[in-house]
Amino acid sequence: MADSPEYGARGGGAGASRRAVLKLGLGGLLVAGAAAGGLQAWPGASVEPPLLLQVLSPRTHAILVAVAEAVCPDGPPWPRPSALGVAAKVDAVLARMDPADADQIVVALHLLESALAGAILDQRVGPFSSRPLALRRRSLEGWKISALPVRQTAFKALRGLCATAYFADPRTFAAVGYPGPPDFGQASAPDRQPAQDRALWDPTASPFSAPGADAAAPPDGASGGASAGAAPPASPLGSPPSSVAPVAPVAPTAPAQVSP
Amino acid sequence: MKGQITEGRALTADVAERCDVLVIGSGAGGAVLAAGLVEAGLDVVMLEAGPYQTRRSFQGDEGAAFVNLYQEQGARATADLSIAVLQGRSVGGSTTVNWTTCFRTPPRVLRHWAEVHGIEGLDEESLRPHFEAIEQRLGIATWPEERANENNRALLRGARALGWEASPLRRNVRGCANSGLCGVGCPVDGKQGMHVTFLPDAVEGGLRLYSDVEVDTLTMRDGRVSGAVARVRAPGSRATMGRVVQVQAKVVALCGGAINSPALLLRSGLNPNGRVGLRTFIHPVIGVAGVYDHLIAPYAGAPQSVGSHQFIDRGADKMGFFLEAAPMQPMLASTATAMIGPQLGDFLARLPNLSALLSLHVDGLLPGDEGGVVSLKPSGDPKLDYPVRPALIEAMAESHKVLAKVHLAAGAREVGTLHAQPVLLRAEADLPLLDQAPYGAFQHAIFTAHQMGGCTMGPKPENSVVRPDHRHHTVENLFVVDGSALPTALGVNPSQTVYGLAHRARAFVAAAVG
Ligand SMILES: Cc1cc2nc3c(=O)[nH]c(=O)nc-3n(C[C@H](O)[C@H](O)[C@H](O)COP(=O)(O)OP(=O)(O)OC[C@H]3O[C@@H](n4cnc5c(N)ncnc54)[C@H](O)[C@@H]3O)c2cc1C
Numbered sequence A: 001m002a003d004s005p006e007y008g009a010r011g012g013g014a015g016a017s018r019r020a021v022l023k024l025g026l027g028g029l030l031v032a033g034a035a036a037g038g039l040q041a042w043p044g045a046s047v048e049p050p051l052l053l054q055v056l057s058p059r060t061h062a063i064l065v066a067v068a069e070a071v072c073p074d075g076p077p078w079p080r081p082s083a084l085g086v087a088a089k090v091d092a093v094l095a096r097m098d099p100a101d102a103d104q105i106v107v108a109l110h111l112l113e114s115a116l117a118g119a120i121l122d123q124r125v126g127p128f129s130s131r132p133l134a135l136r137r138r139s140l141e142g143w144k145i146s147a148l149p150v151r152q153t154a155f156k157a158l159r160g161l162c163a164t165a166y167f168a169d170p171r172t173f174a175a176v177g178y179p180g181p182p183d184f185g186q187a188s189a190p191d192r193q194p195a196q197d198r199a200l201w202d203p204t205a206s207p208f209s210a211p212g213a214d215a216a217a218p219p220d221g222a223s224g225g226a227s228a229g230a231a232p233p234a235s236p237l238g239s240p241p242s243s244v245a246p247v248a249p250v251a252p253t254a255p256a257q258v259s260p
Numbered sequence B: 001m002k003g004q005i006t007e008g009r010a011l012t013a014d015v016a017e018r019c020d021v022l023v024i025g026s027g028a029g030g031a032v033l034a035a036g037l038v039e040a041g042l043d044v045v046m047l048e049a050g051p052y053q054t055r056r057s058f059q060g061d062e063g064a065a066f067v068n069l070y071q072e073q074g075a076r077a078t079a080d081l082s083i084a085v086l087q088g089r090s091v092g093g094s095t096t097v098n099w100t101t102c103f104r105t106p107p108r109v110l111r112h113w114a115e116v117h118g119i120e121g122l123d124e125e126s127l128r129p130h131f132e133a134i135e136q137r138l139g140i141a142t143w144p145e146e147r148a149n150e151n152n153r154a155l156l157r158g159a160r161a162l163g164w165e166a167s168p169l170r171r172n173v174r175g176c177a178n179s180g181l182c183g184v185g186c187p188v189d190g191k192q193g194m195h196v197t198f199l200p201d202a203v204e205g206g207l208r209l210y211s212d213v214e215v216d217t218l219t220m221r222d223g224r225v226s227g228a229v230a231r232v233r234a235p236g237s238r239a240t241m242g243r244v245v246q247v248q249a250k251v252v253a254l255c256g257g258a259i260n261s262p263a264l265l266l267r268s269g270l271n272p273n274g275r276v277g278l279r280t281f282i283h284p285v286i287g288v289a290g291v292y293d294h295l296i297a298p299y300a301g302a303p304q305s306v307g308s309h310q311f312i313d314r315g316a317d318k319m320g321f322f323l324e325a326a327p328m329q330p331m332l333a334s335t336a337t338a339m340i341g342p343q344l345g346d347f348l349a350r351l352p353n354l355s356a357l358l359s360l361h362v363d364g365l366l367p368g369d370e371g372g373v374v375s376l377k378p379s380g381d382p383k384l385d386y387p388v389r390p391a392l393i394e395a396m397a398e399s400h401k402v403l404a405k406v407h408l409a410a411g412a413r414e415v416g417t418l419h420a421q422p423v424l425l426r427a428e429a430d431l432p433l434l435d436q437a438p439y440g441a442f443q444h445a446i447f448t449a450h451q452m453g454g455c456t457m458g459p460k461p462e463n464s465v466v467r468p469d470h471r472h473h474t475v476e477n478l479f480v481v482d483g484s485a486l487p488t489a490l491g492v493n494p495s496q497t498v499y500g501l502a503h504r505a506r507a508f509v510a511a512a513v514g
Helices: A027-035 A058-071 A086-095 A099-113 A115-122 A133-144 A149-167 A170-176 B028-039 B062-069 B107-117 B124-138 B150-161 B198-204 B260-267 B330-336 B341-349 B390-410 B432-436 B495-513
Strands: B004-007 B015-024 B044-047 B140-142 B170-172 B208-211 B213-221 B224-233 B240-254 B285-291 B321-325 B354-361 B373-376 B382-385 B414-417 B478-480
Touching (some): A058 A086, A086 A149, A149 B062, A170 B330, B015 B224, B028 B495, B044 B213, B062 B330, B107 B124, B150 B321, B213 B260, B240 B495, B260 B382, B354 B390, B390 B432, B478 B495
Parallel strands (some): B015 B240
Antiparallel strands (some): B213 B224, B373 B382
């Protein structure tokens, strides 16, 4: 209609020019940090950026790799986030977002990395990505409970993007003790199937949740390493570490009854 | 004549369509409405922003499902990111990914609508035939207690041990295999979502449905809506494919769901009374986790099959809440907490023994509870601001305690909240720890899977967007038939209310074609 506003960005792409409204309100801080030379330190990236980044630059990719390492668990049985390409997956997510929102994430990465902003707001010096893992985690924990809404929001966004990319990857399933989704052979089934009575899927019969089961590699061939029969970690729900005894292994019951 | 489903990527040229009724959105409201209009012999075109997917692509892969089947790849949230917004975006809308709990609209809520919002003609009796028709088509029936998964059993056992009401829920399934995959697309078509029921019915009767086609704006002529302009999107993306679909229609039914429907009206400049986007309700949800000695497998089995309405009515000045369970595949579980690093790993490694119980808070019923506001981002996409008000904070503090008690009574060895710094409890004696914990935005996880309002119905244009028959107050041939028309939240899961109201709205929309 004649008096409707124009939304050029809905055509895709053009929205990248609309950087004025920064949802996180991070813009001023970023500019301040950059102008003072705070962004000049090149992070000590040990992970090669993939060739086809869409939103991230090699530099912001490196910062994100450092964030992902801090967000995701590390050490056996957990695969390293960089082995799963978490930062590249996040890049793909950003590419499908409202460009202005994706900009916000990039801004958040710069802000986190920025040594000057870090010094002012965090009493810490040195770019985020070159801090040791434990310090990176401490910085993030600080942002999580920061009195600055900007930091809480940035923490939430970065944590969420990294954690979802990591735990959606089947190569983490073994460590979680998740058997993976049951396969009903639907990929080769007709598009539609009339309703029928079915036996119920029994998750206890799956390899990962049955004690003594092989710590079989997930379908994509990655090495997992944990069977859920192993004693779970002592702190089930977070800090402080609890003294609860390990969860007793679960006895396997009937074999899978999946019969689509 | 049989209709068809055309995927956006199959369009090699712009499309111009003409029809009696254009239905925008293929979810709970749009599908039920379209099937009725087609049955009445009308020529109907439907545009759906999301992709057309079937059981063949429902592989239980959370990552793929969120990209393809959810708004904003599953990352939709309030503007400050304090509340995560789960909402569907594919053929079938949210019904393709919802957790199948079905309730008729509670009579007390219908009475509230009549008394407080002046809405006439919506009562238990007049809605009954519509609900019966829906229940029959969708196979809605109680999921027997003995089939409940361990996660839901924890709720049942705990609540009953405390002497609280809890009962099995009704679900829209036929031949459910207990895969636990409702939220990522049912692999066996057991869930009777719109994509396997009313939409195929409507296509059989002549509906022309375009997927990956998102309406940008409505077009207007002489104070009436003349149709809409839409763009073809790349599946799972905002990227456009260059093609435009233009539809001319005698009547337009907006069924994009809460948040999206108001946004489309705003983009179209259709907000004569300034009410569009106001009173958006979300049943804000908090969760409390319990670790059990036995296998819970919260990722397996019907996700929601037990509920408790013990705390739905907490008196005139307090916000009520109801309790249900949540399915937990690893990715969704990871979003429920604010943990990082080893803590996060430990939490996820407990998943098999973890029960996740929810409290859903009923917004919009207390005087002065205006919920959230939908406006537009510079890109034209919707933005939701939702202030967490004192009444909600009070209710969330209470519901945390209630859920902790349920877990402990059900035999949990440890209970943990989803606070930024989790509160851990092992016994009733630890409950006072919850009194010291903070509640509100950013203090703990909050999310929503129930979006309502924003184009609220009511008799007066001063405080509503559409009339009680879903007709726009000023644009005579425009209807809003989806969750956005609800004047308040419901205190029960909303899908059946949307189905029922859409079933009722069929006659009004058909009559408007003339
Ligand atoms: C994970 C999850 C679990 C849920 N569990 C339950 C449950 O157990 N029980 C229950 O009762 N409810 C549940 N719900 C909620 C319920 O499914 C919704 O309330 C209901 O489907 C709303 O119906 P609707 O017609 O308003 O919108 P939707 O069903 O969401 O459909 C709207 C459709 O319109 C499309 N659309 C929007 N804008 C445009 C546009 N501009 N152009 C073209 N298309 C557009 C959207 O892509 C979407 O597909 C759940 C929801 C989710 C997300």
